[in-house]
Amino acid sequence: MPESTYERLTDAADQAFLKNGAIPIAFGDVSEAAGVSRALVYSHFSSPEELVNAVLSRHVKLIEARADKHPPPPEVFQQDLKQTLDIYFDHLCDNGPILHLASQDAFMAGKFRQDYTRLRNGTLARLSRKARHELKVSPSVAQSLVLLSAGVAEEAARLARANAFTHDTARQTMSRIVDLMLDGLKLESGASPAPAA
Template sequence: MTTEHATSVRSPRRERTRERLLDAAFTVFADAGVQTTSIEAVCEAAGFTRGAFYSNFASKEELFHALFERKAREHLQALEDLTASIDADAVATPEGFRDTVRRVLSSFELDEPAHRHWCLMNAEFELLAMRDADAAPEYLATQQRLRAEVGAVLDQLLERFGLRFTVDTAVAVDLLIDAEVAGSRCAVLGAPPEQQSATRLESLVDLLITPR
């Protein structure tokens, strides 16, 4: 599966159509699942015809991958924007450091419906890759690329404030992201706060970050 079907240069109208299809798919895929959702259902939710769909995406799977990539990029951009705004005084004390950590973690939080949909989308992407051998390489490549980018952002932030991970950056990022995913799923399931993302991640930060 590939997103090469969509050209790099799109008219504003075509870009709006593409974005509406992605917005509709975000809700429909999360509610009904990728496998059981038809292209017609996505088109109906977006208010377009199949022709509009195929002028932007070659398949339902391509749409799904484009959607996942877009949402992951939004999370990464939020993280980059926040880290760029943090000054040294913010982490000068233990209390300030913990507050900064909470702010960084909150950059991944969405409102209640969007949070649930994003958790379900993550699960759908993973299940699709586990069930379809053709989808697995792209899933793994996307995960590795995005985690590497998150690691680069966090390394830059820690270096600015004289901090470092106690383990290899890739290992630390895996632990943090996996904890965030597990905590988010617990939140969707109605688990108590101590089992949700913020608590899990704050505990990990104490273990993974130390002065240089």
């Protein structure tokens, strides 16, 4: 099926973001990337926030499709965390960092569509709940652990995209760092650390 104009412009906005790494995404950059007039971009997106949300929704669909190819999240926290990080890492390597950067940009604060907040908050809540239960840590420590682990995946993907590490080396480094963090918390809480890999 031919791509719709909306999809074509969303893809162009994604490419403009990858090129410039900035939010908001400039309508002029989108028109240039798509080879269309600014008026056409404005006719499909009423605001820069709507444009960013269209790109984020595209990424939500991509990451959900990637997650659907894996088994459901494991019951054990460490396995669930690592499977989730692998999916996130691969997405960032293949598609760029907008899922990560948009959440930190003040421009989009309070303006996200429900699909993005559902993915982000739902994943954070699921993993934090398992961490609290298994590691016997406070909600704030559990949430910090999950966010810090996501940060490790984001940095590993950045290094892989910059060709500072190979994809496999970046993934292995991410996995080792997360294991070390979890082992440290398990020692603090009295749980058994994971066996050495």
